[in-house]
Amino acid sequence: RLVFKARHDKLVKDLNQIPGIECAAGDGTFYLFPNVQGMAERLGLKDDLALAEKLGQQALVAIVPATAFGTPGRGRLSFAT
Numbered sequence: 001r002l003v004f005k006a007r008h009d010k011l012v013k014d015l016n017q018i019p020g021i022e023c024a025a026g027d028g029t030f031y032l033f034p035n036v037q038g039m040a041e042r043l044g045l046k047d048d049l050a051l052a053e054k055l056g057q058q059a060l061v062a063i064v065p066a067t068a069f070g071t072p073g074r075g076r077l078s079f080a081t
Helices: 002-015 037-042 048-059
Strands: 075-078
Touching (some): 037 048, 048 075
């Protein structure tokens, strides 16, 4: 439990240091749903779908566009592993 709490806290802290991303702390899950719309706009991208594609291709970062969960403008990140 302490390992997952440490991962959660680090990811929230690090995400909030990235311009255009706002991330609230999660509550009892292994996922975070940061608002990534500002980052997408800053990079000239249309939405969370385009950002997820760009991050996957260029930075090898896997983020699920939260549009799939009914919350456009956000991404889903896991800190389980």
